[in-house]
Amino acid sequence: MLKNKIKIPKRIKNSHKGDYGRVLIVAGSSGMIGAAILSSRGAIRSGAGLVYLAVPNFLRNFVNLATPEVIVKNFYEINDFEFDVLAVGSGLSMNKESKFLVEKIVSKTKKSLVVDADALNILSCNLDVLIKSKADIVLTPHPLEMARLTGLDVSYIQKNRVKTAEQFAKKWGVCLVLKGDKTVVADNHGNTFINSTGNPGMASAGMGDVLTGVISAFIAQKFSLFDAACIGVYLHGLAADIAVKVKGEYSLIATDIIDFLPNAFLKVQNAL
Numbered sequence: 685m686l687k688n689k690i691k692i693p694k695r696i697k698n699s700h701k702g703d704y705g706r707v708l709i710v711a712g713s714s715g716m717i718g719a720a721i722l723s724s725r726g727a728i729r730s731g732a733g734l735v736y737l738a739v740p741n742f743l744r745n746f747v748n749l750a751t752p753e754v755i756v757k758n759f760y761e762i763n764d765f766e767f768d769v770l771a772v773g774s775g776l777s778m779n780k781e782s783k784f785l786v787e788k789i790v791s792k793t794k795k796s797l798v799v800d801a802d803a804l805n806i807l808s809c810n811l812d813v814l815i816k817s818k819a820d821i822v823l824t825p826h827p828l829e830m831a832r833l834t835g836l837d838v839s840y841i842q843k844n845r846v847k848t849a850e851q852f853a854k855k856w857g858v859c860l861v862l863k864g865d866k867t868v869v870a871d872n873h874g875n876t877f878i879n880s881t882g883n884p885g886m887a888s889a890g891m892g893d894v895l896t897g898v899i900s901a902f903i904a905q906k907f908s909l910f911d912a913a914c915i916g917v918y919l920h921g922l923a924a925d926i927a928v929k930v931k932g933e934y935s936l937i938a939t940d941i942i943d944f945l946p947n948a949f950l951k952v953q954n955a956l
Contacts, residue, residue, distance in 0.1 A: 690914070690915055690952060692915070692949060692952055694953075701733035701734055702733055702734075703733060704732060704733030704904065704905050705733050705734070705769070705901070705903075705904025705905045705906065706732070706733065706734040706735075706765075706766060706767045706768050706769075706904060707727045707732045707734070707735045707736065707768070707769055707770075707771065707897070707900045707904045708736045708737075708738065708762070708765050708767035708770045708771070709723050709724050709727065709736065709737045709738065709770075709771045709772075709774070709897065709900070710738045710759065710762065710773075710776070710785065710789065711723055711724075711737065711738075711739065711772070711773065711774035711775050711893075712737075712739040712740060712743055712747070712774070712775045712776065713740060713776055713777035713779070713782070714740070714742075714743075714777075716775030717739065717743050717746065717747060718775065718890065718893075719774040719775025719801070719893040720737060720739055720743075720747065720774055720775050720893075721750050721751055722774070722893040722894050722938050722939070722942070723737075723774040723800075723893040723894065723896045723897040723900075724737045724751050724897060725751060725754075725894070725897065725942050726894035726895065726898045726901070726941075726945075727771075727897035727898065727900050727901040727904075728751075728754065728897075728901075729897075729901075729942050729945040729946070730897065730898045730901035730902065730916070730919070730945060731901050731902075731905060732900070732901035732904045732905070733904070735753070735755070735897075736754070736755045736757065736767065737751065737754045737755070737756050737757070738756075738757050738758060738759050738761065738762050738765075739756065739757075739758065740759060741758040741759070741760075744756050744757070744758060759781075759785060762789075767795060767904075768795060768796065768903065768904040768906075769795060769796040769797070769798060769900050770789060770793055770795060770797050770798070771797070771799075771800065771899075772785075772786060772790075772797065772799055772800070772803045773786070773799055773800035773801040773803030773804060773896070774800055774801050774892075774893040774896055775893070776801060776802040777802055778802050778805060778806065782802060782803075782806065783806050786799075786802075786803045786806045786807065787810065787813060790807065790813050790814070790817050790819065790821075791817060793817070793818075793819045794818045794819060795819060795820075796819060796820045796822070796903050796909065797817075797820070797821045797822065798821075798822045798896055798899055798900045798903065799822065799823050800823075800824045800825075800892060800895075800896040801829075801892065801896075804823060804824075804829045804832070804833065805829065805832055807823075807833070808829075808832040808833045811833065811856060814856045814857065815856065815857065820859075821857075821858045821859065821909075822858065822859045822860075822861060822899060822903070822909050822912075822913055823860050823861065824863060824892065824895060824896060824899070825860075825861075825862060825863065826863045826864060826892065827841050827842055827862070827863075830848065830852075830862055833852070834848065834852060836848065841862075842864070845862055845866070845868050846868050846870070846876060846878065849868040849869075849870040850870040850874075850876055853870040853871050853872050854874075857872045858871070858872060859909040859910055859913055861895075861899070861913050863892060863917075865882070866878050866880070866882075867879040867882070867917045867921070869913045869914050871909065871910045871913075873910070875910050877910075877914045877917075879914075879917045879918055879921055880918075881917075881918055881921025881922045881924070881925055882920070882921030882924055882925065883921075883924055883925055883928050883936075884933050885924060885927075885928045885931070885934070885935075886924050886936065886941075888936060888937055890937070890938030890939075891920075891924075891938050891941065893938065894920065894938050894941050894942055895920045898919060898920050898945070899912050899913050899917075900912075901916075902915055902916055918952075919945065919948045919949065919952065920941060920945075922948040922951065922952070923940075923941045923944040923945045923947065923948040924936065924941055924944070926944045926947045926948060926951070927941065927944040927947075
């Protein structure tokens with residue numbers, strides 16, 4: 685997908701929330717609930733019709749107050765949801781419960797998956813589960829997470845970003861989003877996209893959590909995994925480029941990306 689092909693279709697006048705997909709996000713742990721909130725807000729801001737957020741039970745009341753647009757449940761109610769895409773990993777931690785949960789989700793889910801953060805670290809210990817999975821999967825590692833997934837040095841990955849992403853995507857049958865300067869999106873069908881948006885102000889906690897929500901929202905809206913990932917990283921970076929003109933690189937934070945996503949959407953739509 686080329687930059688000039690980044691397109692967001694207009695909404696139909698008589699449509700309803702069910703037409704724009706259902707995102708289920710499994711995220712959060714003690715001390716890391718912010719990641720879950722950021723991811724769910726990223727999905728809501730990116731047009732998902734319904735967003736469900738499954739968190740540890742003791743965090744439910746707080747999350748309900750922080751995200752009024754999101755339907756909040758606990759981890760053990762995941763099977764009660766109907767969803768189009770499941771995102772897992774943001775703020776999840778590496779405890780035994782999380783490991784069991786991630787491996788169960790990847791091995792049992794038949795819908796699309798977006799895997800980020802600690803879920804990636806958990807998978808790095810057992811990548812064969814990717815081959816056995818019946819889901820269509822997007823992985824969104826930063827360079828250090830990519831090093832854990834591949835066993836390669838970060839320095840090698842950074843010097844060979846496109847090659848590394850393409851080889852991994854083909855080998856494991858996934859869509860790979862290698863985050864960083866000029867984020868690379870590669871899938872197992874030979875498609876590759878190098879993103880042109882974003883800035884150094886994005887080197888801040890929570891940015892990846894927002895991106896997970898954004899990509900998930902587009903998958904829920906029936907974009908292909910590759911197109912959803914490309915549009916997601918482009919808009920995510922574009923929101924940062926718009927926000928940085930107001931906030932500056934030193935003060936840019938993840939919630940700024942969420943706040944400026946509407947501006948990014950409008951800029952892309954007005955360019956059509």
